[in-house]
Amino acid sequence: MDAAIDLSDASKALDLANIRFQLIRLEDTIIFHLIERVQFPLNQTIHVACGVDIGEPTTSLFDWMLREQERLQSLEPILKPLHYPQILHPNTVNVNAQLKDCYIKHILPAACMQTDRGESQENYGSSATCDVMTIQSLSRRIHFGKFVAEAKFQQEMDRSVKLIKDEDRKGIDEAITNAAVEKKVLERLKLKAKTYATDPDLGANESSKVNADAVVVMYKDWVIPRTKEVEVEYLMQR
Amino acid sequence: MDAAIDLSDASKALDLANIRFQLIRLEDTIIFHLIERVQFPLNQTIHVACGVDIGEPTTSLFDWMLREQERLQSLEPILKPLHYPQILHPNTVNVNAQLKDCYIKHILPAACMQTDRGESQENYGSSATCDVMTIQSLSRRIHFGKFVAEAKFQQEMDRSVKLIKDEDRKGIDEAITNAAVEKKVLERLKLKAKTYATDPDLGANESSKVNADAVVVMYKDWVIPRTKEVEVEYLMQR
Numbered sequence: 001m002d003a004a005i006d007l008s009d010a011s012k013a014l015d016l017a018n019i020r021f022q023l024i025r026l027e028d029t030i031i032f033h034l035i036e037r038v039q040f041p042l043n044q045t046i047h048v049a050c051g052v053d054i055g056e057p058t059t060s061l062f063d064w065m066l067r068e069q070e071r072l073q074s075l076e077p078i079l080k081p082l083h084y085p086q087i088l089h090p091n092t093v094n095v096n097a098q099l100k101d102c103y104i105k106h107i108l109p110a111a112c113m114q115t116d117r118g119e120s121q122e123n124y125g126s127s128a129t130c131d132v133m134t135i136q137s138l139s140r141r142i143h144f145g146k147f148v149a150e151a152k153f154q155q156e157m158d159r160s161v162k163l164i165k166d167e168d169r170k171g172i173d174e175a176i177t178n179a180a181v182e183k184k185v186l187e188r189l190k191l192k193a194k195t196y197a198t199d200p201d202l203g204a205n206e207s208s209k210v211n212a213d214a215v216v217v218m219y220k221d222w223v224i225p226r227t228k229e230v231e232v233e234y235l236m237q238r
Numbered sequence: 239m240d241a242a243i244d245l246s247d248a249s250k251a252l253d254l255a256n257i258r259f260q261l262i263r264l265e266d267t268i269i270f271h272l273i274e275r276v277q278f279p280l281n282q283t284i285h286v287a288c289g290v291d292i293g294e295p296t297t298s299l300f301d302w303m304l305r306e307q308e309r310l311q312s313l314e315p316i317l318k319p320l321h322y323p324q325i326l327h328p329n330t331v332n333v334n335a336q337l338k339d340c341y342i343k344h345i346l347p348a349a350c351m352q353t354d355r356g357e358s359q360e361n362y363g364s365s366a367t368c369d370v371m372t373i374q375s376l377s378r379r380i381h382f383g384k385f386v387a388e389a390k391f392q393q394e395m396d397r398s399v400k401l402i403k404d405e406d407r408k409g410i411d412e413a414i415t416n417a418a419v420e421k422k423v424l425e426r427l428k429l430k431a432k433t434y435a436t437d438p439d440l441g442a443n444e445s446s447k448v449n450a451d452a453v454v455v456m457y458k459d460w461v462i463p464r465t466k467e468v469e470v471e472y473l474m475q476r
Binding site: 073074125 | 262263266267270273274277290291292293299302303306307310311312313316317320322359360362363367371426429430433434437438439447
């Protein structure tokens with residue numbers, strides 16, 4: 001799904017204030033989807049090839065759902081192609097395989113820890129649908145790193161070109177890292193996860209709909225590092 | 239999508255405290271989906287037959303997306319049929335056609351009022367996807383009325399049977415109406431919509447992600463009356 005950013009206007013798409021607004025807004029989307037997902041048990045079976053027999057021996061129910069959902073959402077046979085201006089440098093950076101792996105192995109089990117790690121066959125379909133929404137929003141967040149990288153590149157052209165020419169991945173990583181900003185992101189996430197996971201009418205009396213610490217760890221250990229990977233690799237292909 | 243209620247256990251499915259919990263939890267789901275939807279403009283074109291040419295002259299992009307999405311989520315060719323106990327009396331009550339009509343004509347335009355009533359072709363697909371999620375959650379909420387009705391029927395069997403035999407729709411409507419509870423629902427909704435629509439890190443400085451009054455009106459004018467319709471008609475078919 002497209003983010004709400006206006007990609008038809010190159011100057012807006014690379015305005016850092018605009019990008020920042022979108023990244024912060026995407027946090028809400030990710031938390032909403034994760035909250036919806038964890039009302040169901042972990043249902044690990046849906047992530048195992050042939051765990052649910054869908055007639056394809058190497059495909060899990062989740063893989064099938066993701067593929068069919070993306071086929072549906074791409075609307076390729078239906079909508080006329082949109083003409084976006086060339087905003088990003090042509091690149092092949094895509095970390096979706098790694099994202100899927102850590103979502104299934106780490107992010108989801110941690111998020112479901114305090115709710116239910118069991119199985120509920122009658123929610124296989126709903127769980128897979130929520131997984132698709134969640135992983136799509138995470139993917140959007142992470143690959144937004146390309147816009148961040150491009151905007152930073154254009155702001156500091158000389159320094160960036162030197163680092164790229166030297167293939168100095170570590171130097172690029174340092175140049176795009178801002179520890180204070182990252183700390184602030186994690187604090188904001190915790191506050192958001194707590195707020196959105198609590199029925200304001202019940203307040204502290206209610207059990208939280210999602211484990212806020214798991215949301216923070218998800219960003220700290222997976223979302224932020226993967227986003228930086230995307231930024232570095234995008235710049236290396238520039 | 240199935241609600242998280244355990245339909246495999248008839249006693250839980252008809253426990254009024256359980257039903258109440260699910261109805262309150264569904265409020266969050268509905269608000270989350272609506273918040274996601276209204277980040278895009280109204281994009282009325284996607285609700286008009288042939289507004290977007292999908293090769294079927296009487297089908298809108300939204301209709302096509304809803305149909306394909308439900309086909310995908312039903313997983314019919316894939317999952318073995320689940321055996322639920324017979325909880326509800328057999329019935330044909332379904333108000334989805336009316337729901338779709340009022341969603342497109344009233345609910346969505348009101349929700350998009352303060353954001354953007356325009357068009358953004360590049361978000362047609364995303365808007366339709368969010369519309370499907372929102373209308374599905376509304377439909378679940380409204381048709382949950384059948385469980386409410388069944389539970390109330392079993393609690394007050396004699397009185398219910400008399401009203402049903404007399405075909406006293408007005409009497410049934412009065413019997414299931416609790417003005418104090420409805421007032422409380424609307425107050426809670428307003429609080430939830432305000433809370434979830436506000437970035438807690440920015441607080442009052444941020445423009446709200448959704449118009450809380452539109453959420454309240456949606457429930458007051460459409461969700462609650464349609465739910466009661468479902469309850470009354472379900473009982474009339476009993």
